[in-house]
Amino acid sequence: MRNAKLSVKEKIGFGMGDAGNNMTFAAVVMYLSYFYTDVYGISPAVVGTIFISMRFVDAITDPLMGTLADRTRSRWGRFRPYILFIPVPLAAACILMFTSPEWSENAKIVYAFATYFAMSLLYTAVNIPYCALGGVITDDHRERVSFQSWRFILVGVAYLILNSGLMPLVELLGNGDEAQGFQYTMAIMSVIALAMFGFCFTTVRERIQPPPKQQERLMTTLKALAKNEKWRIILGITFLQALQFFLRQGAAIYFATYVLGLGATGISVFVTSGVVGKIAGTAISTWFSNRFSKRRVFLASTCALILASVLLYLVPGSWMLLATVLFIIVNFMHGIGTPISWALMADAEDYGEWKTGTRNTGVSFAGNLFFLKLGLAFSGGMIGFLLSWGGYQAGVDQQSASALNAISLMLTLIPAAISFVLAIAIWLFGLDDRAMDDIRHDLESRKGEQNDIDVSTSTASGSAFSRT
Secondary structure, eight states: OOSOOOOHHHHHHHHHHHHHHHHHHHHIIIIIHHIIIIIIOOOHHHHHHHHHHHHHHHHHHHHHHHHHHHTOOOTTOSSHHHHHHTHHHHHHHHHHHTOOOOOOHHHHHHHHHHHHHHHHHHHHHHHHHHHHHTTTSOOOHHHHHHHHHHHHHHHHHHHHHHHHHHHHHHHHHHTTOHHHHHHHHHHHHHHHHHHHHHHHHHHOOOOOOOSTTOOOOHHHHHHHHHTOHHHHHHHHHHHHHHHHHHHHHHHHHHIIIIISOOOHHHHHHHHHHHHHHHHHHHHHHHHHHHHSOHHHHHHHHHHHHHHHHHHHHHSOTTOHHHHHHHHHHHHHHHHHHHHHHHHHHHHHHHHHHHHHSOOOHHHHHHHHHHHHHHHHHHHHHHHHHHHHHTTOOTTOSSOOHHHHHHHHHHHTHHHHHHHHHHHHHHHHHOOOHHHHHHHHHHHHHHHHHHHHHHHHHHHHHHHHHHHO
């Protein structure tokens, strides 16, 4: 059954999968750079080289992993086996990545490359099948928004756990030794992630299968996807949404520290308020998409995000409370759009099957995940470039006016400009809920006709055999 209504338990189970992913990924995004430079003891230039080099590897491994997942056949389905087996070595790789051996500098650099490389490959091996799983649970596009909302609510919870618990645990478990503290803390986080993956595997089911006898080479698959103009637009949407989000997230701590002039507690409250705002937006996204076309909701929330970002730029740094409220609103609006964007990815895959007769969910979502990683990589580069352009100086109490302006731009007007292009891409996507209902019904009709043909062929073959 393709268009199944999902239980709350299954929606939570699906969300637990990405919560498990982010117990490692969020740690990499927020803390690995600090760990490498301040704890492990390698230079920022080497750290940047490690991060960037893996993006070139992703360009090869992501589509290969998607192809492998699409061709997997097991009693658990195509994508669920990877959620069962890969998290264990992923947890081990994550712990090793946050381990500091007492070696020479060159040996430590090689070790950092090797462990980051292993963790990234294993993360790809579990995250691409997980993302593709969201395209085969149901073909009800409204249910897709609902379970994606649960997903990002639980991702937000994972971020809150890391934000609030990681550094205190590092201090507690390290007992003055940060290297030991990080290793022990990531071991705990990895065990929590394993439990989350296990819950996801046991509660989620695959219901949508590719057309019968579909087996294609990778290049044939890529050519079929290239003909799907909706998928090409979704790649742009994924990149732009990730770029503006990670740029704003990366700028938030600088903005709170230097523009608002907050201390450690105030910085934590400011950053956490954004996470809470995003969770709230994600939670209410389903309510809006059940009453209005989800593409229109996505477009409206993006326009509201742009307006709130512009207003935030105009607010003086001394107006801390208003700035915090506007920052919450920006993240709230982003939260509304996030589950919808992932639902649109599955819609684009349905459209591709309807248009070309082939379904390549793993490779399709691998492309989306790669463009999300590109958005993350580009945002990191932009942060470094803009800080340098503004004359930012690390460790000083007061930044120059040009540096403060660069920080404000990173949090407000530049993400707003990126979101304006994002709004155009959402408008160009074109598929609304009525169109998706028509596509779904047409696919069901084709499936019924194919089953009738298969039954007729089987009957005819059986009659011919009996006559012989």
